[in-house]
Amino acid sequence: xxxxxxxxxxxxxxxxxxxxxxxxxxxTPSGTVRAVDGVSFSVRRGRTLALLGESGCxxxxxxxxxxxxxxxxAAVTGGAVRVxxxxxxxMSPAQRRRLAGPVLSIVFQDALTAxxxxxxxxxxxxxxxxxxxxxxxxxxxEKAIELMTRVGIPEPxxxxxxxxxxxxxxxxxxxxxxxxxxxxxxxxxxxxPTTALDVTVQAQIMRLLRDxxxxxxxxxxxxxxxxxxxxxxADDVVVMYAGTVVENGPVRDVFAAPRHPYTRGLxxxxxxxxxxxxxxxxxxxxxxxxxxxxxxxxxQARCPLVRERCVRExxxxxxxxxxRSAACHFSEExxxx
Amino acid sequence: MIPFLRTRILSSxxxxxxxxxxxxFLARMTGNPVDxxxxxxxxPEQRAEFSAAHGFDLSIPVQLWNYLxxxxxxxxxxxxxxxxxxxxxxxxxxxxxxxxxxxxxxxAVTGAVLVGSLAAYRPNSPIDRIASLLSMTAAxxxxxxxxxxxxxxxxVSLGLLPTSGTIGGPEIWVLPVATLLIRPFGVLVQVVRGSxxxxxxxxxxxxxxxxxxxxxxxxxxxxxxxAVTPVLTVAGDLAVGLVNGxxxxxxxxxxxGIGKLMIDSILQRDFAVLQAAVLMTAVxxxxxxxxxxxxxxxxxxxxxxxxxx
Numbered sequence: 001x002x003x004x005x006x007x008x009x010x011x012x013x014x015x016x017x018x019x020x021x022x023x024x025x026x027x028t029p030s031g032t033v034r035a036v037d038g039v040s041f042s043v044r045r046g047r048t049l050a051l052l053g054e055s056g057c058x059x060x061x062x063x064x065x066x067x068x069x070x071x072x073x074a075a076v077t078g079g080a081v082r083v084x085x086x087x088x089x090x091m092s093p094a095q096r097r098r099l100a101g102p103v104l105s106i107v108f109q110d111a112l113t114a115x116x117x118x119x120x121x122x123x124x125x126x127x128x129x130x131x132x133x134x135x136x137x138x139x140x141x142e143k144a145i146e147l148m149t150r151v152g153i154p155e156p157x158x159x160x161x162x163x164x165x166x167x168x169x170x171x172x173x174x175x176x177x178x179x180x181x182x183x184x185x186x187x188x189x190x191x192x193p194t195t196a197l198d199v200t201v202q203a204q205i206m207r208l209l210r211d212x213x214x215x216x217x218x219x220x221x222x223x224x225x226x227x228x229x230x231x232x233x234a235d236d237v238v239v240m241y242a243g244t245v246v247e248n249g250p251v252r253d254v255f256a257a258p259r260h261p262y263t264r265g266l267x268x269x270x271x272x273x274x275x276x277x278x279x280x281x282x283x284x285x286x287x288x289x290x291x292x293x294x295x296x297x298x299x300q301a302r303c304p305l306v307r308e309r310c311v312r313e314x315x316x317x318x319x320x321x322x323x324r325s326a327a328c329h330f331s332e333e334x335x336x337x
Numbered sequence: 338m339i340p341f342l343r344t345r346i347l348s349s350x351x352x353x354x355x356x357x358x359x360x361x362f363l364a365r366m367t368g369n370p371v372d373x374x375x376x377x378x379x380x381p382e383q384r385a386e387f388s389a390a391h392g393f394d395l396s397i398p399v400q401l402w403n404y405l406x407x408x409x410x411x412x413x414x415x416x417x418x419x420x421x422x423x424x425x426x427x428x429x430x431x432x433x434x435x436x437x438x439x440x441x442x443x444x445a446v447t448g449a450v451l452v453g454s455l456a457a458y459r460p461n462s463p464i465d466r467i468a469s470l471l472s473m474t475a476a477x478x479x480x481x482x483x484x485x486x487x488x489x490x491x492x493v494s495l496g497l498l499p500t501s502g503t504i505g506g507p508e509i510w511v512l513p514v515a516t517l518l519i520r521p522f523g524v525l526v527q528v529v530r531g532s533x534x535x536x537x538x539x540x541x542x543x544x545x546x547x548x549x550x551x552x553x554x555x556x557x558x559x560x561x562x563x564a565v566t567p568v569l570t571v572a573g574d575l576a577v578g579l580v581n582g583x584x585x586x587x588x589x590x591x592x593x594g595i596g597k598l599m600i601d602s603i604l605q606r607d608f609a610v611l612q613a614a615v616l617m618t619a620v621x622x623x624x625x626x627x628x629x630x631x632x633x634x635x636x637x638x639x640x641x642x643x644x645x646x
Contacts, residue, residue, distance in 0.1 A: 069543045072460065100549035108540055116541040118562045118637050128548045163638040179548070 014085055015042035016186040016219035022079035024061050033290040035061045037243040048220040050234035054287055058243040059223045063189045067106045068096050101128045105185040109192040111172035115164035121175050122160025128182040147178040170201035184216040191223045206233055227270055231255060239263050242287050242298040249324030259326035261303045264334055305330050345630050349623045356619040360612050361404055370417055370606035414609030423609035427617050434594035438579035441514050445521040446572055453529025454556050460534055475523025484516040484589045501591035513590045517583055521575040528571045532564035565636050573629035577622050
């Protein structure tokens with residue numbers, strides 16, 4: 001599976017997913033705001049890229065634009081989302097539907113609401129086979145049972161007839177993952193797949209995702225606000241703040257020596273070697289409202305390095321070492337700090 | 338499903354008994370039939386004879402006992418007006434009403450699901466705005482006005498449709514059904530639309546799309562069954578209104594249904610017929626409510642499970 005991908009699939013060098021300059025605008029009662037502003041990243045098959053950021057930073061919006069599931073109130077206003085080299089943003093709805101499942105797939109955070117409450121789970125898991133492979137109900141059911149076995153649902157044959165509310169949270173997340181990997185997509189987007197679960201179950205789910213990724217040679221985009229998950233699980237990381245990418249690069253390098261004060265602030269707030277009785281370090285303040293993102297650097301209000309140039313001029317991402325970039329005028333100073 | 342039904346039927350029994358009792362007393366509060374049926378010049382002896390013949394001379398508890406025991410044998414007494422068994426008159430009239438109600442609800446629900454879903458698929462689109470305007474208008478038009486205008490335009494001026502009566506081809510159905518349909522349709526479009534907008538924005542719809550499901554599959558395969566609960570409830574309510582007797586439509590279009598029968602019986606103090614008619618509609622309404630609950634249970638597995646056995 002890992003070595004013999006068919007020739008139609010992209011060769012090793014072309015990324016499975018290549019997002020370039022993605023912009024998403026959101027209509028709100030008080031006007032249009034830019035929720036995602038020029039986000040770029042790419043990920044190859046077999047690799048994991050983490051989109052890291054606080055809630056509201058645009059990481060989920062980015063994910064939904066990639067799979068074409070934005071709410072009607074939001075619209076992609078610029079950029080490209082290339083899958084196997086083709087820009088999905090320029091495709092017709094029918095063309096995009098052909099990619100949805102066999103090429104691109106997504107797992108959501110809340111598996112209870114992500115599963116249809118009035119359909120037996122077996123039918124939902126078999127649905128990709130009905131849609132894309134034109135299998136009969138019976139064949140799709142068999143496929144669903146195979147997948148349920150694979151993701152570790154006990155007694156899958158009986159359980160295929162059960163409804164989502166009859167499963168535990170962890171089991172539901174397994175079902176959702178089974179459904180997402182049914183057609184072995186090139187790219188799997190996992191939007192906070194473990195946030196709603198307790199810690200031991202989280203570890204099992206991350207483990208399952210990793211195994212499935214290896215089996216099926218998928219590129220995984222992992223959306224999370226959990227630094228530990230990024231450190232354990234991802235190859236590369238894209239740090240987002242207020243709709244923009246502030247830093248990206250290999251996880252090991254970025255976490256060892258962040259080149260953006262925001263990344264540094266996040267890493268410092270991990271309560272690893274904090275002293276009992278002393279307040280935990282945190283990034284002071286909170287992210288700007290999307291309607292009030294400043295003209296200069298998006299992070300200026302919370303940045304310890306801020307100076308006059310940051311207010312005047314928005315920093316563009318510039319190379320910051322091997323395969324890395326950071327959007328900060330003064331990233332070199334972080335090495336010394 | 339069986340325990341679900343048993344619970345549901347048992348819980349309907351108490352209100353049903355209340356209805357049976359209530360009808361008996363309410364009917365007797367509308368006036369004395371002796372005054373209505375005998376001439377003013379009737380002698381006390383004639384009056385007493387009439388009362389005795391129809392059992393009105395007995396004490397109320399005895400009348401009630403007779404009424405209950407007879408009703409238990411499906412004997413509802415004899416009509417004062419026609420001398421026919423009351424049960425028979427009701428069984429003649431009820432199918433007329435049921436047919437009207439059945440055809441109307443079938444068209445209203447089907448039409449509302451299609452229009453409401455179409456409107457909900459793209460909220461605030463031109464289609465949605467047109468559907469909202471039309472349904473709001475439909476829900477607000479008074480049925481007697483619509484019926485009379487229909488007769489005037491299509492019956493009298495254009496001569497396309499018969500103005501009243503139940504003899505003829507399918508064209509006799511058009512005006513009565515249209516009159517009955519318009520409000521339920523308008524109300525249901527709004528309910529379907531609202532419920533579908535919620536269902537279509539649910540995460541499981543996003544997931545269905547992420548599997549490459551076509552819009553039709555998303556709407557009818559995933560969202561509709563989740564959106565159907567409030568629609569069923571409201572449709573059941575509207576159906577109750579129709580079964581209760583579409584008095585205005587039955588009167589204007591001369592359809593001899595249960596509504597017309599009830600009004601006539603009240604006006605003529607025909608207690609036996611009135612009691613039988615009310616009982617019949619009450620039983621039907623309870624049956625309808627149970628049917629709605631069964632539909633809820635069929636469409637939503639969580640309802641099935643929630644009912645204690």
